[in-house]
Amino acid sequence: MYSTKKFISLAAKIQTKRGLIISLLTHIESYDTAVFEVEIAIKTLSESDKQATWIDSVNSEKTACVFFPVNLPLYSLILYAVMPAPFFDKTLLRVPLAARETVNQLVGLLDLKQDFGVYPVTATRQTFLDAFISEADVVIFTGQYHNSLEVRKYCPRALFLFNGFGVNPVIIGPDADLEIAIEKTFQARTFNSGQDCMAPDLIWIHTHSSQECIKLLIQKCQLLLIGIYNQNTLNKIGPVLEQTTLVKSEILFSKYKNNIVYGGNIDRSIGAVLPTIIVLPPRSSVAIHEFFAPIFYIALYSDESELQTFFTSKSYLEVQMYESVFGTVSHSLFGKKIINNNTPESIDDGNAEFGGYGSKVNTINYGKKIACRPMLISHEIARWRADKKAYLLALV
Numbered sequence: 001m002y003s004t005k006k007f008i009s010l011a012a013k014i015q016t017k018r019g020l021i022i023s024l025l026t027h028i029e030s031y032d033t034a035v036f037e038v039e040i041a042i043k044t045l046s047e048s049d050k051q052a053t054w055i056d057s058v059n060s061e062k063t064a065c066v067f068f069p070v071n072l073p074l075y076s077l078i079l080y081a082v083m084p085a086p087f088f089d090k091t092l093l094r095v096p097l098a099a100r101e102t103v104n105q106l107v108g109l110l111d112l113k114q115d116f117g118v119y120p121v122t123a124t125r126q127t128f129l130d131a132f133i134s135e136a137d138v139v140i141f142t143g144q145y146h147n148s149l150e151v152r153k154y155c156p157r158a159l160f161l162f163n164g165f166g167v168n169p170v171i172i173g174p175d176a177d178l179e180i181a182i183e184k185t186f187q188a189r190t191f192n193s194g195q196d197c198m199a200p201d202l203i204w205i206h207t208h209s210s211q212e213c214i215k216l217l218i219q220k221c222q223l224l225l226i227g228i229y230n231q232n233t234l235n236k237i238g239p240v241l242e243q244t245t246l247v248k249s250e251i252l253f254s255k256y257k258n259n260i261v262y263g264g265n266i267d268r269s270i271g272a273v274l275p276t277i278i279v280l281p282p283r284s285s286v287a288i289h290e291f292f293a294p295i296f297y298i299a300l301y302s303d304e305s306e307l308q309t310f311f312t313s314k315s316y317l318e319v320q321m322y323e324s325v326f327g328t329v330s331h332s333l334f335g336k337k338i339i340n341n342n343t344p345e346s347i348d349d350g351n352a353e354f355g356g357y358g359s360k361v362n363t364i365n366y367g368k369k370i371a372c373r374p375m376l377i378s379h380e381i382a383r384w385r386a387d388k389k390a391y392l393l394a395l396v
Contacts, residue, residue, distance in 0.1 A: 004048045006115060010082065011045035013110055014038060014074075023230070024105050025074060028098070028241060031233035033192040037074040044078050044350030051351055054382035055086050061137040061385065064088045065128070067151065069142040069163075070096040070241050071195045071292075073103045077112065079350055080140050084378045085116040087385065088137070093120045094128045098241040129154045138381055145360040152365060159384045160365035161377055163197075165290050166321025166356050168344055170200045171307065171334075173327025174208035180341060181326035182216040185296075188324075188343040190224065190275065193237050194294035195245075198344040200324065201291050204310075207282060207302045214279060217296060218262050221275040228270060237294055239271040245292050249273045252289065282306065288315055307333050321356030337374075352376060369395040 014021060018038055025034035048055075064087070066080050073095075081091045095103045104120050112118040121128060133139055133154045141148045142163045152160050170188075172181045189199050205213050227235040240246060246266055253264045256278045263276030273293035280286060280299045283306060289297060301307055310316055311333050322344040323334045331338055337356055339347065348354075355362035355374040364371045364380060369392060384391045 004052055007045045007048040007082070010110065010115070011042045014042050014045070017109060020109065021074065021106070024102055024109070026230040026233075028073075028102055028229070028239075029071075029192055029195075030229050030236055030238060032236070033072075036191075037072055040348065040350060041074050041078045044075075044083070047351050048083070051083065051376075051378055054379055055083075061087055061381075062089050063132070063136050064091045064138040064140065065132050065136040065155075066091060066093045067139075067141045067143055068093045068095040068099070068103065069197075070099050071192060071197075073099050074106055075350070076142075077103065077106060077110075077118070080142070080377065081118045082112065082116050083350070084138075084140075084381055085118065087378070087381050088117060090117040090119055092128075092132050092136075093118065094123065094125070095120050096242070133158075138384075140377060148363075159381065160363075161375065161380060162363040162365065163355065164360050164362065165197065165319055166358065166361045167201045167288060167316065167319050168198055168322045168324070169202040169204060170324045170343065171204045171326065171329050172206060172209065172213060173325070173329040174206040176206075176209065176327025177341070178209055178212055178216060182213055182220070184324070184326075184341075184343050184346075186217060186220045188345060189296055190236055190294045191345070193240060193272070195241060195292045196345075198322070198348070199291070200343065201289055201297060202286070203296060203298045204301055204307060205298055206327075207300050210279075210298075210300050214261060214277065214298070217277055221262055221277065224275055226267070226270075226272060226274065237272060237275060240273055240293060242292075243271070245273060246271065249276075249291075249293050249295070252291075252295070286310055288319060304330055304333065318358045318360045319356075320358040321361050353379070364395065366395060367392050371395045 022034045069076050107120055136155055136158050138159045139155050140161045141151055145164050148162045170185050224236050225234045226237040229235055229238045259278050261277050261279050263274050265274045275294045277296045282300045282302045286299045320335050322337045322339055324339045324343045326341055353374040353376045357372050359372045362375055
């Protein structure tokens with residue numbers, strides 16, 4: 001059995017260097033996001049004995065390659081590089097430009113090259129594909145589904161683990177506790193300036209309580225502090241990580257200009273998307289969007305048949321992940337990942353399976369088989385490595 005001492009040692013190192021790590025992180029994210037990252041990284045490493053039954057110390061596979069996410073760099077290092085590290089001689093990371101300097105500094109500060117064989121690679125996308133992905137034993141890809149299909153072509157023999165996008169809708173029923181529902185939704189949607197894969201990209205609100213909900217949301221948005229993250233630890237909203245987010249948000253604001261009840265602006269002086277509330281009336285056509293910004297996209301409903309139409313649609317089932325239900329709403333409308341009176345971050349556990357069953361949320365690819373389900377990366381690798389033929393046969 002693999003000793004978790006190295007993980008525990010890293011947790012202690014993060015705690016010791018907590019102040020310096022937070023200082024690094026607040027160059028690209030808010031202070032409260034940085035604190036969250038430090039705390040959940042320590043918790044994940046400290047509770048790594050949950051994974052000890054399937055992690056062992058034999059480095060029988062040579063290389064893992066990771067297309068690294070742009071957000072939450074410390075926690076992502078733990079999830080995608082450190083925890084699976086015992087399986088590999090080395091783990092190569094291709095980090096988006098916006099997070100590259102921060103990740104490089106964290107890898108050096110925490111001795112991840114020496115202790116875990118984690119190496120950020122400075123290479124063009126094509127070079128990374130040709131030189132590294134094509135030779136990798138395992139490829140971990142976080143990003144857009146259509147991009148994952150292209151990357152998969154370069155590594156047909158590898159175990160390919162894809163983490164994509166989920167809508168994570170909030171549903172607020174007619175008898176919900178509105179103070180709790182709006183507070184939980186507000187925190188989830190504004191965390192890290194909206195740049196989080198677990199944030200709700202759609203909020204359904206029953207017309208019975210919609211006016212009060214929107215009023216509460218506006219009040220909370222008006223109290224938000226906006227500015228450069230490391231200039232004020234209370235700044236909740238600040239520069240987005242990628243400039244494309246500004247462009248996409250402008251296009252969205254133009255499309256929904258008649259439905260915006262609050263905000264709809266961009267502060268180009270700091271590169272921030274300002275908090276915005278978009279409200280669609282009942283029986284509107286509800287599109288699926290991925291927001292990487294503090295945008296509250298609200299659809300009103302007066303009858304559960306409207307919910308049924310949306311939640312059974314093909315476009316939604318492809319991105320079905322978690323569903324947060326406040327108040328009385330028929331659970332038969334939803335999938336397997338229902339969260340009552342809370343949002344997905346409340347169940348975030350770096351040592352447990354994560355994700356959903358939608359084909360654009362999580363996929364496990366090996367050989368010519370694909371499975372769509374939640375995953376814990378190190379567990380998938382352990383099962384695959386133990387018996388690759390049996391693993392292939394079991395994929396459904």
